[in-house]
Amino acid sequence: MTQTFDILVIGAGPAGVAAATAAAEGGLRVGVVDDNPSTGGQIWRRGAASPAAARRWMEQFESAAITRLMGWQVIDCLRLGPDGGVLRAEGNTPGGEAADLHFRRLILATGARERFLPFPGWTLPNVMGAGGLDAMVRGGLPIEAKRVVVAGTGPLLLAVAAHLKERGAQVMAICEQASPAQMAPLGWALLRQPSKLRQGMGYRWTTRKTPYLTRCWPLAALAESSVGESDGQNSQPRLRSVRLQREGRQWTVECDYLACGFHLIPNTELAALLGCAMRDGFIVTDEQMQTSMPGVWCAGEPTSIGGVECSLLEGQIAGLAAAGKTGAALALSKRRAGMQAFVEALERACRLDPRLRDLAAEETIVCRCEDVRMAALRGRSDGRDAKLHTRCGMGPCQGRICGGATEFLFGWRAGQVRPPLYPALVSSLMEEEAAGSVAGGAEYAVSEGIENV
Amino acid sequence: MTGHADVIVIGAGIVGSACARACAAQGLKTLVLDAAGVGGGATAAGMGHIVVMDDSPAQLALTRRSQQLWEGISAELPADVEFERRGTLWVAVDEEEMHEVRRKQAVYAAAGVRTEVLDARAVAGAEPELRPGLAGALLAPADAVLYPPAAAAWLLQQAVSLGAERLGPQRVAAAARGEVRMEDGSKLCARWIVNACGVGATQLLPELPIRKRRGHLVITDRYPGFVHHQLVELGYLKSAHAVADESAAFNVQPRQTGQILIGSSREFGAEDTEINRSLLAAMLRRAEIYLPRIGRLRAIRAWTGFRAATPDKLPLIGPWPEDGSLMLATGHEGLGITTSLATGELVAAEITGIRPGIAAEPYLPARFLNGSPAASEQLLFGEAAYD
Numbered sequence: 001m002t003q004t005f006d007i008l009v010i011g012a013g014p015a016g017v018a019a020a021t022a023a024a025e026g027g028l029r030v031g032v033v034d035d036n037p038s039t040g041g042q043i044w045r046r047g048a049a050s051p052a053a054a055r056r057w058m059e060q061f062e063s064a065a066i067t068r069l070m071g072w073q074v075i076d077c078l079r080l081g082p083d084g085g086v087l088r089a090e091g092n093t094p095g096g097e098a099a100d101l102h103f104r105r106l107i108l109a110t111g112a113r114e115r116f117l118p119f120p121g122w123t124l125p126n127v128m129g130a131g132g133l134d135a136m137v138r139g140g141l142p143i144e145a146k147r148v149v150v151a152g153t154g155p156l157l158l159a160v161a162a163h164l165k166e167r168g169a170q171v172m173a174i175c176e177q178a179s180p181a182q183m184a185p186l187g188w189a190l191l192r193q194p195s196k197l198r199q200g201m202g203y204r205w206t207t208r209k210t211p212y213l214t215r216c217w218p219l220a221a222l223a224e225s226s227v228g229e230s231d232g233q234n235s236q237p238r239l240r241s242v243r244l245q246r247e248g249r250q251w252t253v254e255c256d257y258l259a260c261g262f263h264l265i266p267n268t269e270l271a272a273l274l275g276c277a278m279r280d281g282f283i284v285t286d287e288q289m290q291t292s293m294p295g296v297w298c299a300g301e302p303t304s305i306g307g308v309e310c311s312l313l314e315g316q317i318a319g320l321a322a323a324g325k326t327g328a329a330l331a332l333s334k335r336r337a338g339m340q341a342f343v344e345a346l347e348r349a350c351r352l353d354p355r356l357r358d359l360a361a362e363e364t365i366v367c368r369c370e371d372v373r374m375a376a377l378r379g380r381s382d383g384r385d386a387k388l389h390t391r392c393g394m395g396p397c398q399g400r401i402c403g404g405a406t407e408f409l410f411g412w413r414a415g416q417v418r419p420p421l422y423p424a425l426v427s428s429l430m431e432e433e434a435a436g437s438v439a440g441g442a443e444y445a446v447s448e449g450i451e452n453v
Numbered sequence: 454m455t456g457h458a459d460v461i462v463i464g465a466g467i468v469g470s471a472c473a474r475a476c477a478a479q480g481l482k483t484l485v486l487d488a489a490g491v492g493g494g495a496t497a498a499g500m501g502h503i504v505v506m507d508d509s510p511a512q513l514a515l516t517r518r519s520q521q522l523w524e525g526i527s528a529e530l531p532a533d534v535e536f537e538r539r540g541t542l543w544v545a546v547d548e549e550e551m552h553e554v555r556r557k558q559a560v561y562a563a564a565g566v567r568t569e570v571l572d573a574r575a576v577a578g579a580e581p582e583l584r585p586g587l588a589g590a591l592l593a594p595a596d597a598v599l600y601p602p603a604a605a606a607w608l609l610q611q612a613v614s615l616g617a618e619r620l621g622p623q624r625v626a627a628a629a630r631g632e633v634r635m636e637d638g639s640k641l642c643a644r645w646i647v648n649a650c651g652v653g654a655t656q657l658l659p660e661l662p663i664r665k666r667r668g669h670l671v672i673t674d675r676y677p678g679f680v681h682h683q684l685v686e687l688g689y690l691k692s693a694h695a696v697a698d699e700s701a702a703f704n705v706q707p708r709q710t711g712q713i714l715i716g717s718s719r720e721f722g723a724e725d726t727e728i729n730r731s732l733l734a735a736m737l738r739r740a741e742i743y744l745p746r747i748g749r750l751r752a753i754r755a756w757t758g759f760r761a762a763t764p765d766k767l768p769l770i771g772p773w774p775e776d777g778s779l780m781l782a783t784g785h786e787g788l789g790i791t792t793s794l795a796t797g798e799l800v801a802a803e804i805t806g807i808r809p810g811i812a813a814e815p816y817l818p819a820r821f822l823n824g825s826p827a828a829s830e831q832l833l834f835g836e837a838a839y840d
């Protein structure tokens with residue numbers, strides 16, 4: 001399959017939705033690709049409990065003339081030049097069809113993923129990502145009357161705890177690794193963003209009976225000592241409790257789920273493959289959200305972790321700029337500058353306590369794909385050496401999960417990004433680029449609407 | 454570390470590691486250094502097929518000797534080397550290639566290598582995923598598969614336990630007349646310097662007739678039992694010979710992990726490690742001709758590596774006539790994992806004066822000094838040399 005767009009947006013989270021909507025206003029051919037079957041990204045997916053603002057955005061997006069390619073994963077960039085390029089995507093269907101998506105301009109809105117840190121027991125069933133558990137509950141996982149401990153760092157913990165509480169869960173504790181002093185600037189920044197502040201206070205009101213413990217983290221997730229014979233079906237150990245630590249004190253809390261999230265890691269793999277310049281792990285953009293690669297814009301988490309409002313604004317800027325509406329884009333980018341204080345405060349609040357490096361025991365698994373344990377990783381000179389000699393990061397996730405941990409534990413940086421970006425059918429890599437018309441073809445009558453930027 | 458060593462091995466790829474082990478085993482005071490970790494160069498990119506090849510009598514002798522040496526240490530190899538005697542199936546598509554199968558069998562037999570000719574039925578039985586209608590195959594049961602970086606690390610660790618010393622990551626800026634100068638300016642001296650820098654050898658000795666020949670590989674997720682042997686098309690030889698441009702051949706290997714490693718391509722003139730999409734696609738389509746269902750497997754990573762190619766397709770092993778302290782161990786093209794062990798043996802024998810297991814002459818670098826190196830390179834790399 002081949003499809004041709006004036007503007008192609010990767011990711012249908014808030015940033016992508018805003019970008020596509022803004023770009024589509026001028027009648028350009030806009031497409032949005034997301035590997036998830038539904039739109040909305042990590043936060044708006046499945047619609048439930050969306051704030052009014054989200055609904056407004058989604059309505060505009062749904063009613064705009066935008067081609068939505070949901071359930072398609074971008075696996076490679078076949079070509080990129082100043083006049084456009086071609087991405088290859090694979091459908092999440094059993095048949096695994098491949099499609100070549102031709103574009104003149106590209107907007108990356110690939111979002112972020114949670115950072116996991118290894119500690120004894122973190123690989124037990126029912127120990128999961130905070131956002132991950134949240135999404136599963138939205139997807140129908142029964143959580144009523146279940147005991148949940150939420151641990152990690154960042155505002156996400158509070159949001160997840162509040163949502164689980166609303167769904168009837170018994171949230172036993174919210175463990176925030178940061179210190180109150182570290183989080184203070186975030187409070188100040190929030191005062192300048194009333195909507196965020198109201199949202200945060202709402203979360204706290206919902207979870208008011210749950211202890212919110214700063215400088216607190218899980219030491220270990222503990223398994224059921226004997227496996228219930230009555231269910232007789234599996235011998236896999238189950239989560240029973242979590243051992244927590246705060247200052248000098250340690251105690252154990254019984255629970256059914258442990259939801260962990262040690263902040264977010266931007267999804268920059270596609271941008272890296274395209275050759276976009278990065279700084280400190282984030283994509284560098286100009287004030288109109290254009291990356292170092294001409295014709296490629298980036299919005300949302302890959303540029304900085306700043307929450308939904310920031311992502312929406314960046315999405316709009318990128319969408320307008322890519323559509324050639326420079327004036328409108330520049331006008332909005334002034335507002336973005338005002339959000340920087342929040343971004344910086346959030347970064348500071350979520351900085352990980354170095355003592356978290358000591359959580360993993362020698363036998364704790366760090367790389368789940370390949371079962372690589374902590375002991376095997378100690379003393380390796382760098383990430384590549386560790387990968388070659390221990391298989392850490394060699395599995396299907398290509399270090400997307402363990403990379404966030406090894407970066408924090410050892411300071412290792414991710415290696416070279418290569419196609420396929422995600423595990424892909426061999427057949428999807430077999431085909432020559434499907435013919436399409438990129439720059440300057442007669443088919444591009446509609447594209448004349450794009451002014452030169 | 455200061456003082457005077459007998460041997461400094463530059464490069465801790467599989468070849469340098471094997472040289473260090475062989476030298477240390479002879480009681481030579483040996484130092485090993487590398488710009489990075491052990492086995493991070495071409496050794497980290499190679500397939501790890503331990504294979505006897507009969508491109509020329511010299512190649513047959515070197516690969517055969519090496520395979521015997523691998524066989525000899527196979528029981529000692531730790532689990533992470535993933536040594537498995539998978540055997541090679543040289544797949545023949547038609548009668549013409551069956552002719553080649555029988556010729557190959559005769560050559561191997563003369564060298565003492567046992568092989569078995571499989572007819573169409575037997576091939577289908579041995580590898581049910583191969584497409585129907587193949588003519589047959591030659592099975593070389595003693596060929597093996599291993600994980601090269603772990604093999605290099607083990608060889609180096611053996612060297613260290615035999616008394617060799619490994620120095621921290623250091624890039625060598627110059628090596629001549631018994632002196633090795635690091636990029637940071639520090640120096641080391643030795644009676645012998647072994648240049649085992651793979652394709653990097655020319656940085657220290659620009660006149661070496663070595664060119665980079667890029668290759669692509671793709672690894673899949675785990676599909677235990679999809680194939681059982683290393684599967685290679687007989688046309689592979691045509692690809693290995695085609696020096697002029699890009700080529701891709703069917704070369705598929707089962708890993709101990711259950712993963713399938715798909716190769717391989719050959720390409721001159723490429724300097725970066727990027728993926729050449731159309732060559733990768735051609736390589737995978739080639740594999741699909743033989744394994745029609747390979748397209749349904751999931752690929753998790755693709756990468757490239759550089760082979761150090763010489764004009765006559767034989768490595769450079771032995772003294773460099775222009776400098777009495779320099780010993781070369783490079784130019785192994787697509788066979789350095791296999792031939793590392795015999796290379797180590799030849800280098801140690803040259804240094805100590807003992808008799809090596811095979812004749813050293815065909816691999817001596819002096820063979821390129823009869824005329825001007827540039828001239829021979831022109832002649833031998835050029836299309837004229839292609840037969």
Ligand SMILES: Cc1cc2nc3c(=O)[nH]c(=O)nc-3n(C[C@H](O)[C@H](O)[C@H](O)COP(=O)(O)OP(=O)(O)OC[C@H]3O[C@@H](n4cnc5c(N)ncnc54)[C@H](O)[C@@H]3O)c2cc1C
Binds near residue numbers: 041043072114267421
């Ligand atoms: C689990 C989780 C929960 C969060 N909860 C909150 C919250 O309650 N409040 C808050 O303020 N912020 C929250 N955030 C942060 C919030 O999501 C972001 O601020 C905002 O959603 C950023 O939007 P985005 O579009 O950049 O990213 P996302 O919403 O993550 O969307 C990116 C989309 O792109 C897709 N994608 C990525 N790469 C590819 C590819 N190669 N091919 C195809 N598709 C691709 C992803 O599947 C995803 O759907 C949360 C973040 C996460 C990860």
Ligand SMILES: Cc1cc2nc3c(=O)[nH]c(=O)nc-3n(C[C@H](O)[C@H](O)[C@H](O)COP(=O)(O)OP(=O)(O)OC[C@H]3O[C@@H](n4cnc5c(N)ncnc54)[C@H](O)[C@@H]3O)c2cc1C
Binds near residue numbers: 503784
């Ligand atoms: C795609 C592909 C498939 C292959 N498949 C096979 C196969 O199946 N079987 C087989 O036998 N062979 C195979 N090969 C060939 C094999 O990988 C190589 O021949 C072999 O790895 C060469 O080893 P080496 O030690 O000479 O080089 P390298 O592994 O490259 O080691 C050289 C070392 O020298 C170091 N170095 C370089 N310059 C300096 C300097 N100035 N200072 C300090 N250190 C330096 C480097 O860091 C490096 O570690 C394959 C190769 C490729 C590319």
